[in-house]
Amino acid sequence: MPRINAALVGSGNIGTDLMYKALRSRWINPAWMVGIDPASDGLMRARENGLKTTAEGVDGLLAHVKADRIEIAFDATSAYVHRDNARKLQALGVVMIDLTPAAIGPYCVPPVNLAEQVGKRAMNVNMVSCGGQATIPIVAAVSRVQPVEYGEIVATVSSRSAGPGTRKNIDEFTRTTANGIEKVGGAKRGKAIIILNPAEPPLIMRDTVHCLTRDEPDQKKITESIHAMIAEVQKYVPGYVLKNGPVFDGKRVSIYLEVAGLGDYLPKYAGNLDIMTAAALRTAEMVAEEIASGRFVRSAEAAT
Amino acid sequence: MSSNGHGGVNGGMQPAKLRGRRITLHDNCLRDGMHPKRHQISIEQMVAVAAGLDEAGVPLIEVTHGDGLGGASVNYGFPSHTDQEYLRAVIPKLKRAKVSALLLPGIGTVDHLRMAHECGVGTIRVATHCTEADVSEQHMALSRKLGLDTVGFLMMAHLIEPGALVAQAKLMQSYGANCLYITDSAGYMLPDDVTARVGALREALEPGTEVGFHGHHNLAMGVANSLAAVEAGANRIDGSAAGLGAGAGNTPLEIFNAVCHRIGIETGVDVFKLMDVAEDLVVPMMDQPIRVDRDSLILGYAGVYSSFLLFAKRASAKYGVPSADILVELGRQKTVGGQEDMIEDLAINMARAAAASRARRPPP
Numbered sequence: 272m273p274r275i276n277a278a279l280v281g282s283g284n285i286g287t288d289l290m291y292k293a294l295r296s297r298w299i300n301p302a303w304m305v306g307i308d309p310a311s312d313g314l315m316r317a318r319e320n321g322l323k324t325t326a327e328g329v330d331g332l333l334a335h336v337k338a339d340r341i342e343i344a345f346d347a348t349s350a351y352v353h354r355d356n357a358r359k360l361q362a363l364g365v366v367m368i369d370l371t372p373a374a375i376g377p378y379c380v381p382p383v384n385l386a387e388q389v390g391k392r393a394m395n396v397n398m399v400s401c402g403g404q405a406t407i408p409i410v411a412a413v414s415r416v417q418p419v420e421y422g423e424i425v426a427t428v429s430s431r432s433a434g435p436g437t438r439k440n441i442d443e444f445t446r447t448t449a450n451g452i453e454k455v456g457g458a459k460r461g462k463a464i465i466i467l468n469p470a471e472p473p474l475i476m477r478d479t480v481h482c483l484t485r486d487e488p489d490q491k492k493i494t495e496s497i498h499a500m501i502a503e504v505q506k507y508v509p510g511y512v513l514k515n516g517p518v519f520d521g522k523r524v525s526i527y528l529e530v531a532g533l534g535d536y537l538p539k540y541a542g543n544l545d546i547m548t549a550a551a552l553r554t555a556e557m558v559a560e561e562i563a564s565g566r567f568v569r570s571a572e573a574a575t
Numbered sequence: 576m577s578s579n580g581h582g583g584v585n586g587g588m589q590p591a592k593l594r595g596r597r598i599t600l601h602d603n604c605l606r607d608g609m610h611p612k613r614h615q616i617s618i619e620q621m622v623a624v625a626a627g628l629d630e631a632g633v634p635l636i637e638v639t640h641g642d643g644l645g646g647a648s649v650n651y652g653f654p655s656h657t658d659q660e661y662l663r664a665v666i667p668k669l670k671r672a673k674v675s676a677l678l679l680p681g682i683g684t685v686d687h688l689r690m691a692h693e694c695g696v697g698t699i700r701v702a703t704h705c706t707e708a709d710v711s712e713q714h715m716a717l718s719r720k721l722g723l724d725t726v727g728f729l730m731m732a733h734l735i736e737p738g739a740l741v742a743q744a745k746l747m748q749s750y751g752a753n754c755l756y757i758t759d760s761a762g763y764m765l766p767d768d769v770t771a772r773v774g775a776l777r778e779a780l781e782p783g784t785e786v787g788f789h790g791h792h793n794l795a796m797g798v799a800n801s802l803a804a805v806e807a808g809a810n811r812i813d814g815s816a817a818g819l820g821a822g823a824g825n826t827p828l829e830i831f832n833a834v835c836h837r838i839g840i841e842t843g844v845d846v847f848k849l850m851d852v853a854e855d856l857v858v859p860m861m862d863q864p865i866r867v868d869r870d871s872l873i874l875g876y877a878g879v880y881s882s883f884l885l886f887a888k889r890a891s892a893k894y895g896v897p898s899a900d901i902l903v904e905l906g907r908q909k910t911v912g913g914q915e916d917m918i919e920d921l922a923i924n925m926a927r928a929a930a931a932s933r934a935r936r937p938p939p
Contacts (some may be wrong), residue, residue, distance in 0.1 A: 368583055423649045430707060438709045442684040465681040469706040470909035479916035481649035515923045523649060527920040569584045 281347035282306030282313030382503035401543035402426030410456030412500035422458030432541035545553035594839035609641035614654035631848035645683030662694035674744030702728035719751030737775035754785035762793030777808030787811030793875025797826030822881030823871035877906035890922035
């Protein structure tokens with residue numbers, strides 16, 4: 272089956288890492304990369320790998336969308352820019368995979384609700400946050416066994432892997448992730464904490480998930496559910512590892528995880544960024560599969 | 576104990592250059608003291624201690640969860656009452672003192688900051704690890720916009736050199752901080768370390784920007800370090816009545832105040848009334864003596880975040896691994912404030928390693 276053409280909007284670390292992953296995809300053909308700096312490393316690497324590029328922002332892509340049959344676009348710019356990009360590209364019938372915190376569309380955490388979101392034919396899906404991608408599957412793994420009154424996650428990332436966007440608006444991380452823990456993870460209340468650690472050599476992303484169950488936790492079922500979920504995540508992030516737990520302490524269930532990336536463009540320790548690009552690609556692949564099979568008929572629409 | 580309200584008698588042998596210096600004492604026993612209390616201070620205790628500090632003339636009192644606004648969590652502990660409940664109870668009871676709130680970006684958000692402002696908090700202290708000042712911009716900007724006394728709190732400041740601290744402090748100053756703290760979260764610094772860091776900030780920051788020092792008493796250096804800070808140009812000094820704070824506690828405020836009076840540093844705080852608050856109100860609240868025990872000495876010696884102390888003791892009891900070993904390893908792994916989750920994780924690993932090594936040993 273032919274691969275579906277996609278554009279990468281944003282030529283920074285995330286966009287570039289995504290390109291390398293997409294180049295290996297059976298379903299996605301990364302055809303374009305969009306940047307704003309002609310000298311950027313990302314655009315240079317894109318050209319080396321045979322992608323068409325523009326340094327004119329999304330406006331430089333619009334005229335080519337039809338001719339080059341761009342059906343999916345990844346947005347790795349910023350929340351502010353995404354609103355504009357989404358409006359312009361969705362008007363041309365392009366499905367948006369949003370890696371920014373804009374969250375115009377519904378949250379997508381692949382092993383939890385990808386099938387559901389794709390089934391709804393959403394024209395714009397949002398990838399929550401790095402900490403969300405790493406932890407929400409585990410909250411969901413507990414909440415699918417029994418009600419979770421409260422889900423809390425602690426994401427510790429190396430300082431080097433936290434970019435200026437995250438730093439300028441760190442509240443967006445805590446808010447968005449907490450929201451995702453509730454909406455996708457299924458916890459009644461969610462809380463998210465992020466810690467930046469400057470140690471050298473940089474530490475690999477660590478994530479801790481604490482759930483408080485309503486009733487006594489069913490230890491056997493929860494443990495099985497968590498192991499099954501981890502196997503699902505490992506399909507697209509092989510470095511997603513259970514370090515300890517689940518620890519059961521009364522109604523507290525704690526799970527200790529480590530997330531190493533593939534090291535495509537981003538270093539391996541930046542599992543927080545890798546899990547975003549891997550989850551975004553997985554989402555796009557499922558959309559592509561649906562488009563290719565004719566089940567996903569897209570409507571050109573204005574973004575809300 | 577009676578109070579004569581006149582403070583101490585000057586000894587006359589202290590450095591004359593400090594005589595007449597005015598500094599602001601900032602009590603932390605109702606915030607940092609939440610750590611040894613596992614965040615279980617009652618509203619009545621909060622109000623009584625705060626009112627006592629106010630009566631003694633302490634101008635600034637910090638009240639929140641030990642990990643700051645929004646710290647209520649599985650990871651750090653759920654408090655007896657919400658930040659809002661504590662603030663609403665304490666602030667109306669104070670005649671002169673103002674109340675501050677701590678905020679760690681990544682844990683608390685601007686929503687918490689707005690809540691604290693609505694409760695009547697006058698000072699917001701935005702705390703980051705000493706290398707991560709740029710996560711504080713949105714909180715400082717809002718604090719400044721609300722007209723609050725805006726303080727930057729550079730934690731674990733022993734980990735980087737004075738020059739690097741200056742760069743981070745300047746960032747915070749540019750975001751709107753009118754006071755920058757050198758925060759010795761691990762109680763690791765010795766007086767020369769404090770002098771170098773406070774002095775570098777004093778020299779590099781705008782003259783109108785205050786410099787502060789927050790000490791922990793893990794090497795029993797709280798008072799000496801605070802004095803070094805004042806000598807190097809700091810004019811806000813943190814301490815806690817009876818030292819109630821994480822690790823071996825903070826600089827015992829009543830002791831530091833007495834020392835200041837002896838030297839002639841003007842704090843405006845009554846020596847005897849503050850002693851009374853410490854002795855009659857705070858000491859009876861303690862669940863365990865706040866002293867330099869072996870574990871808190873290790874915090875100071877190895878440079879480990881003081882709030883880890885009780886978590887390490889609990890993990891030690893649960894997993895049968897010595898708490899001292901846990902703390903040393905946390906230092907070796909370069910953990911930073913907020914990584915309390917790594918303590919249970921580490922204790923499990925150490926228990927597993929110990930079991931494996933027992934299994935390898937030949938039978939007797």
